[in-house]
Amino acid sequence: MSSDETPPVGPEPDPKADDEVDAKPDPTTGHEFDAEPTTPHAPEDDQVRTGWSRLWRAARPRLTRANGYITVLAALLGFAMVAQVQETRSSGLENLRQEDLVALLDGVNQQSLKLSKEADRLTRTKSQLETSGGDEAALKAATERLRTLGILAGTLPATGPGIRITIGDPKHVVKPSDVLNAVEELRDAGAEAIQLNSVRIVADSYFGTAGGDRLMADGTSVGAPYVITAIGDPHTMSTAMAIPGGVVESLKQMGAKPSVKSAARVDVTALRAASTPRYAQPSSS
Structure with missing residues (x-):
């Protein structure tokens, strides 16, 4: 090179630059990043x-x-x-109070004791009839049985401890089914004789209406207040009437005015005429 030529001006080339990776700008941030990562990861x-x-x-x-x-x-x-x-678990007897359960249990025990005494009495009668060989014991047993059946059939009057239920009906809401429920509840509680106003209630009694809303019992018209007299254990029957959701509470919710009174003696004087069954006959067995 001649002395007249001037060397190019600028930084001298760095020999290490060829060994470095060229930096490329990031199109989103403008910063430079290495074209190849220093620590590569597997795609998996x-x-x-x-x-x-x-x-x-x-x-x-x-x-x-x-x-x-x-x-x-x-x-x-x-x-x-x-x-x-x-609610499902509380159904049945679980929703009754302790005194109600005790009263029901007492009624069941009394009924069981009564049945046990009746069984003993019949056993003694059977033994007397088998050993005596006379007609006097048989006549006495037949007479007692006839009196019992007369009370159950309503052909004989009855007296004894019991309760009297008086149902006032100022709004005329009492239906035959309500009276039937009361009678069935009394029977379940051990009632032995029942009378509604002047009608004797027996096994084949029925209830209905006539002349609009007038209540009928065995074809006889009965008016309010309805008086149900029942002979049996007063405590058991009065407790059965007062069970939550039972007869008394249901009548009150309807608008009727029921009241229950226990007595040491009540009289069932209404009688039913003896009737002969049309279809049922004694079984030879």
Whole structure:
């Protein structure tokens, strides 16, 4: 090179520049980044991390209005199920008070004792008839049996301890089914003789209406107040009438005015004429 030529001006080339990787600008941020990462990752690892990340975002709870509604509905449904289970468990005798259960148990025990005494009496009568060989014992047993059957059939008057139920009906809401429920409840409580106003109630008694809303018992018209007289254990029968959801409470809810009074002696004086069964005949067995 001649002395007239001028050397080019500028930084001297760096020999290490060829060994470095060219930097390229990031089109989104404007910063430079290496074209090749210093620590490369396997594609399988990136896919696993991406899958777990998506799963976490999908399962992560989100506080939205829809989720709030679903939570409230689920809570209400659970409460309703618990209430239904408790109500089902409380059905039957479980909803009675302790004194009511004691009274019912006492009535059952008395009925069992009464039946046991009746069985003993019949056993003694049978033994007397088998050993005496005379007609006097047989006549006495037949007479006692006839009196018992006369009371049950309503052909003989009866007296003894019992209760008297008076049902006022100012709103004319008492139906034949209500009277039937009262009679059935008394029978279940051990009533041995029942009378409604002037009508003797027996096994084949029936109730209905005539002339609009006038109540009929065995074809006889009966008017309010309805008076039901029953002979039996007063405590057992009065407790059966006062059971929650029973006869007295149901009548009160309807608008009637029932009252129950126990007595050491009540009289059942109404009688039924003896009738011969049309279809039933004594069995030879």
